[in-house]
Amino acid sequence: MLSIPMTPAEVRYRCRMGLLDRSTAGLALGYVQTNVVILPSTWAFEFLLFCQRNPKACPMLDVTDVGDPEPRQIAPGADLRTDLPRYQILQDGKWTEATDIRSIWREDLVGFLIGCSFSFENAMLNAGLPVRHIEVGRNVPMYRTHLTCVPTQRFSSPLVVSMRPLPHHQVVRAVEVTSRFQHAHGSPVQIGDPDSIGIQNLEAPDYGDPVPIYANEVPVFWACGVTTQTALLHANPEFAITHAPGHMFVSDLRDECLS
Amino acid sequence: MLSIPMTPAEVRYRCRMGLLDRSTAGLALGYVQTNVVILPSTWAFEFLLFCQRNPKACPMLDVTDVGDPEPRQIAPGADLRTDLPRYQILQDGKWTEATDIRSIWREDLVGFLIGCSFSFENAMLNAGLPVRHIEVGRNVPMYRTHLTCVPTQRFSSPLVVSMRPLPHHQVVRAVEVTSRFQHAHGSPVQIGDPDSIGIQNLEAPDYGDPVPIYANEVPVFWACGVTTQTALLHANPEFAITHAPGHMFVSDLRDECLS
Numbered sequence: 366m367l368s369i370p371m372t373p374a375e376v377r378y379r380c381r382m383g384l385l386d387r388s389t390a391g392l393a394l395g396y397v398q399t400n401v402v403i404l405p406s407t408w409a410f411e412f413l414l415f416c417q418r419n420p421k422a423c424p425m426l427d428v429t430d431v432g433d434p435e436p437r438q439i440a441p442g443a444d445l446r447t448d449l450p451r452y453q454i455l456q457d458g459k460w461t462e463a464t465d466i467r468s469i470w471r472e473d474l475v476g477f478l479i480g481c482s483f484s485f486e487n488a489m490l491n492a493g494l495p496v497r498h499i500e501v502g503r504n505v506p507m508y509r510t511h512l513t514c515v516p517t518q519r520f521s522s523p524l525v526v527s528m529r530p531l532p533h534h535q536v537v538r539a540v541e542v543t544s545r546f547q548h549a550h551g552s553p554v555q556i557g558d559p560d561s562i563g564i565q566n567l568e569a570p571d572y573g574d575p576v577p578i579y580a581n582e583v584p585v586f587w588a589c590g591v592t593t594q595t596a597l598l599h600a601n602p603e604f605a606i607t608h609a610p611g612h613m614f615v616s617d618l619r620d621e622c623l624s
Numbered sequence: 625m626l627s628i629p630m631t632p633a634e635v636r637y638r639c640r641m642g643l644l645d646r647s648t649a650g651l652a653l654g655y656v657q658t659n660v661v662i663l664p665s666t667w668a669f670e671f672l673l674f675c676q677r678n679p680k681a682c683p684m685l686d687v688t689d690v691g692d693p694e695p696r697q698i699a700p701g702a703d704l705r706t707d708l709p710r711y712q713i714l715q716d717g718k719w720t721e722a723t724d725i726r727s728i729w730r731e732d733l734v735g736f737l738i739g740c741s742f743s744f745e746n747a748m749l750n751a752g753l754p755v756r757h758i759e760v761g762r763n764v765p766m767y768r769t770h771l772t773c774v775p776t777q778r779f780s781s782p783l784v785v786s787m788r789p790l791p792h793h794q795v796v797r798a799v800e801v802t803s804r805f806q807h808a809h810g811s812p813v814q815i816g817d818p819d820s821i822g823i824q825n826l827e828a829p830d831y832g833d834p835v836p837i838y839a840n841e842v843p844v845f846w847a848c849g850v851t852t853q854t855a856l857l858h859a860n861p862e863f864a865i866t867h868a869p870g871h872m873f874v875s876d877l878r879d880e881c882l883s
Contacts, residue, residue, distance in 0.1 A: 410669035414687050417672065418697065428673050430777060438677065438774065515697065518689060547806065 370394075373440065376615040377448035385450050386464060388611035395487060395620055397439065397549070398613035399426055400479040400590045401449060402597060403466075403606040406431045409475040415520040415596055416479065422514060422524055422592035424480035424548040426618070432472040439616040445476045451609035455602070466606055474606075481590050481613060482527060484549035484620040485542070489529075492542045497530050497576045504611070505529070506570035507589050511563030512554070514592060522596035526554060526586040528567065530578040539585060545624035555586040562586065629653075632699065635874040636707035644709050645723060647870035654746060654879055656698070656808070657872035658685055659738040659849045660708060661856060662725075662865040665690045668734040674779035674855055675738065681773060681783055681851035683739035683807040685877070691731040698875040704735045710868035714861070725865055733865075740849050740872060741786055743808035743879040744801070748788075751801045756789050756835040763870070764788070765829035766848050770822030771813070773851060781855035785813060785845040787826065789837040798844060804883035814845040821845065 371379075373396045379385035389398055404412055409431070416423035427438040434445040446467045454461050454469065463469075482505070486496050498505045505527045512524040531539050536556060544552040555562050567584060568575045572591055578584060597605060608614060630638075632655045638644035648657055663671055668690070675682035686697040693704040705726045713720050713728065722728075741764070745755050757764045764786045771783040790798050795815060803811040814821050826843060827834045831850055837843060856864060867873060 406669070410665070410672065413669065413672050413676065417676075417684055417687055425676055428676055 373615045373617050377440070377443050380450050381444065381447040383464060387450060389450065389613045389615055390483070390611060393615050397426070397616045397618040397620055397623060398481055398483045399439070399616055400481055400593060401445065401606075401608040401614050402477045402479065402593060403445065403474050404477070404602060405471070405604055406473045406475055408600070408602050411517045411519060412477065415514070415517045416477070416593070418515040418517070419592065421551055421554065421588040422590065424550065425477065426480050426548060426616070427478040429476040431475055434470060434476065436476060436478050436614070436616070439478060439618045440614075441617070445614070446470050449608050449612055449614050451612040453607050453609050455597075455605040457603070458601070462609060469606075478614060478616070479590055479593055480549040480623060482550055482587060483613070484623050485546040487620050488542050488546065488624075489539060492538065494531065494535055494539050494542065498574065501576055503574035503576060505573050506567070506575055507572035507591055508559075508564045508586075509571045509595075514596065519600040520596045521599055522592050524554070525572070525589045525591040525595060526562070527573070527589040528570075528584050528586050530576065530582040531585050532582055536583055536585060543587065548623040549620075550588045550590070553585045553587050557583045557585070559584055559586070632874045632876050636699070636702050639709050640703065640706040642723060646709060648709065648872045648874055649742070649870060652874050656685070656875045656877040656879055656882060657740055657742045658698070658875055659740050659852060660704065660865075660867040660873050661736045661738065661852060662704065662733050663736070663861060664730070664863055665732045665734055667859070667861050670776050670778060671736060674773070674776045675736070675852070677774040677776070678851065680810055680813065680847040681849065683809065684736065685739050685807060685875070686737040688735040690734055693729060693735065695735060695737050695873070695875070698737060698877045699873075700876070702873075704873070705729050708867050708871055708873050710871040712866050712868050714864040716862070717860070721868060728865075737873060737875070738849055738852055739808040739882060741809055741846060742872070743882050744805040746879050747801050747805065747883075748798060751797065753790065753794055753798050753801065757833065760835055762833035762835060764832050765826070765834050766831035766850055767818075767823045767845075768830045768854075773855065778859040779855040780858055781851050783813070784831070784848045784850040784854060785821070786832070786848040787829070787843050787845050789835065789841040790844050791841050795842055795844060802846065807882040808879075809847045809849070812844050812846050816842045816844070818843055818845070
């Protein structure tokens, strides 16, 4: 994916003007991009509780006040209704897509902004570690595991993980580098034994694309923000909005702020 | 304070039986003790949001399901209604004390368990660093600062800090040791310049007791869980229960789990 030098505010401005309809991968490198979930206030406590109980999969970076579309902690002045390139909307049991949600915004909505792995991938690259799916221009492979999240009454999910292959001699370094990013999934959840967490076939990920694993490489697994989406699907609220896959919110936080 | 070798479960059992009416300082050393706040569910989202926005002062370790008095993440089998030595109850604008809250428990209550500085103090002692108020047998000195927490609609508070004096040559080590405990207030918020955060007189703490600062020592300030209490007082809910000062909940988590 092409890296384009834009500030976070420029990315958000282009989204707002309808001038940016693409994945945010590679945009405003070095700044934190987030998953977004927007829910009615009647669901807000329980969703925040689910994320509090499962911080490795769902690291909460900001939560808006009820009815307020501005994520004031991580991007003052931004507007969650316009500043993402693309949204998914769940209404009456059906998902649709949109590039602007001003017309369906409600005074009872709460926005949740959740860390994503882009932050620690930048740190891995800076440390000279390979990030295979970036090398080969694919989406990261993701797998449902038989590990379960700590549920709430209505939210529950298997833990979904992403996988990055690493040469044997660089596995420890990868643990060190990603451990610092506690608010972007942090340290791996498993190293080298996919079977032990219920993954049978690395070539058939449940989400994203398979990537090659070379000789002397070990598959390493990290908790993944898609867990939030599967928990949301399970709870099946009457109304919800999320970012479209890969079309994240670009915040003013620098990646290093998550460490 | 006398250190008595008991397991966390033994401490909680004695509380439950009415056999322990004292501060929990020094009990079940090495295990995480927590601040406790119990609120009606109508206040739950906003209180959790306040803590999410101010994690250094209010590190959330566990939140119970609505109506459930069992903190299942950090002490399975425990009961928040009986397992603390002493409670404070806010009802109709008045505070009272109790040693058991079974008779006033309600199906709409949510329990919040928040990290406290006992965890990093143990780590400091293990690292050979002085913890003055323990040496002199007093409560830690705490001060309101002119730093402000990120508010929610109803919760707001100045940041309250605790102070521990350290010899010049051990300040960096103290930062290193406490930084690891992100879920127990973590790294200091200020080193050596009380005036810069609005503290005029170290000998007159707003809470707790003053402690001596020796020659060549520097006052070091950490975010303090009392911030949660001042935010609660400001919001003034119609009903709330907290632990009594120093009479904490003793969990099954080991201190090292917070690092």
